[in-house]
Amino acid sequence: MKYVNGKWVADDGTTMKYVNKRLPTEIPAGQYLVHSRVVPSTQLGRNGFRAWLQDNNKNIEPCSCNFGGVVNASLHAKHYRAP
Ligand SMILES: [Zn+2]
Numbered sequence: 001m002k003y004v005n006g007k008w009v010a011d012d013g014t015t016m017k018y019v020n021k022r023l024p025t026e027i028p029a030g031q032y033l034v035h036s037r038v039v040p041s042t043q044l045g046r047n048g049f050r051a052w053l054q055d056n057n058k059n060i061e062p063c064s065c066n067f068g069g070v071v072n073a074s075l076h077a078k079h080y081r082a083p
Contacts, residue, residue: 014058019051020044022071027053033079034060040068059083 002009008016019033021044027033031053041049049068054060060080067073 008052012058014054014056016052016054019053023051023067023073023076024053025072025075027076031055032057032060033076035063035067035079035081037082040065040070042068042070044070 001011004015006017008018010016016034023033023044032055033051034054035051036048038048041047043049044051051067051070057080059082061083063079063081064077065081067076067079
């Protein structure tokens with residue numbers, strides 16, 4: 001994993017940009033909203049609950065949780081979680 005121009009780049013070329021405090025209102029075209037596979041917390045960054053945008057859907061699976069109820073969670077019924 002390398003940090004380049006504000007994004008993390010995994011060895012397979014996937015770029016990930018972490019989201020802090022609140023979820024974006026819109027997901028940019030070609031990006032996927034993903035969270036870590038832990039019990040969602042009401043606050044991003046707490047108890048290992050992290051969220052990020054990545055540029056492909058490799059190694060992620062659809063998730064139907066309420067994103068812990070974090071800010072803008074209701075906008076993202078469609079999102080993914082890390083395996
Ligand atoms: Zn979820």
